[in-house]
Amino acid sequence: MTMPYYVSPEQLMADKAEFARKGIARGKSIVALEFEGGVLLMAENPTDLSKCGEIYDRIAFAGVGKFSEFDHLRKIGVRFADTKGYAYSREDVRARSLANAYSQAVGEVFTREMKPLEVELLVVEVGDDRFVGHEHNAIYRVKFDGFISDHKGFCAIGGSVEDVERVLQDSYRDGLPAGEAASLAKRALESGANGSSSLGVTDLEVCLLDRSREGRKFVRLSADQVRQMLDG
């Protein structure tokens, strides 16, 4: 008779975490940065497959790791937000509740499935001055095990995130103009050991949550618009 082998829960979790961390560490980084006009998302991504996306009027998404997994998470986020906004009102769709839902869903896969999700997510929300209590921006990060944290000013996810965050920590200040914010985000990405040390505009995927827009505030910038933003 073969004996079922025993693995302690600690060992099981540690192994899964190790597996997920390895998958994520291979990838490049994404930076979210608050600036004067809203929130900026910048990813090193020369391909057509987007890592950042629109969720709702004031909410955007970014994911690193395995594309099929985080893109699926982006889509279920859109479904979650659109259903909520249709059932209640558009202002009821908030990043905190979405980030919590992500944390639950990702955490559940981590504990119940053999293979954890090899992803790390950002959920960002831009404030709107017209609604009392909605004025502030919000940045949430959700890790592969469902661990959720909120961040002020900036946050980075992905491979060589320590190097990237060091640059941001040194140079970030509140209310940066758009051009300076974009340059800082680019410089931070270039410092990551996984990425290339000199990024051109076509290597970057840049999205904004533009505070000044009415309704849907998410904008994806073209290479020309990124160049303009970096120049000025």
Place this chain on the structure above:
Amino acid sequence: MRFWNTYSGSSFIELLKSEQPELLPRFSGELQELSAQVPHGTTVVAFKFDGGVVVAGDRLATAGMQVASRDVQKVFRTDSHSMMAISGAAGPSIEMARILSVELEHYEKIEGEPLELEGKANKLSQMIRQNLPAAMQGLAVIPLFAGFDTRRKAGRLWKFDVTGGRYEETEFDATGSGGLFARESLKQSWRPNQTKSESIASAVAALTAAADEDRATGGVDLQRGIFPIVMCASDSGIEQIPESDIEAAYRSMLEDSADRGAAS
């Protein structure tokens, strides 16, 4: 929110059907004639102009022989380049415009690019077909759909029937209880490639003609300061014409007919 075993397509309506069917509007079931009890919207028009397409609607809603609302909205922006104007039962129509705009936005976010204008019109025709049982009880939804086709660089418009039949119009159309009179007016005033300001005048004239002959159509109400809603779709998106421009067009129309000594 679950990661596995969830709906995985691009349609918001199908998502609701599979995950939360209680949220879908469904108006049929009771075998009762409801048309006299619920508000109905009346005249809406759509026509092409130089830079795209114009959609306009009066503001009156009636329930049976009574006024239900004097400032109801019948022209809706459904996305950045498309519009829907409703006539028929106000409740189901407004809900249909709302769910269509969520559907279009949802598709665009999931797929990463918007539907073609023709695809949007087709989706609307499926929604009208679904509403057929309710239409049999007097809750018909008969909209106009119009928008700027960003690939063909042209304004386009469609009319529908209660079975979801979809007909593309090349010049203009009007629907609702005063639709016949609005169409007659457009037949006189409409010219191919007319400018935006000529188009505002055409829209105001058509709705005024409809209001004159059809008691359920509102027209311009200077006394209360209620004006039709006029929107136009062009390459740069949807623009709602300010009330001041509509008032100016109406006043100049009144002056013209006074000059002619005619009763407008």
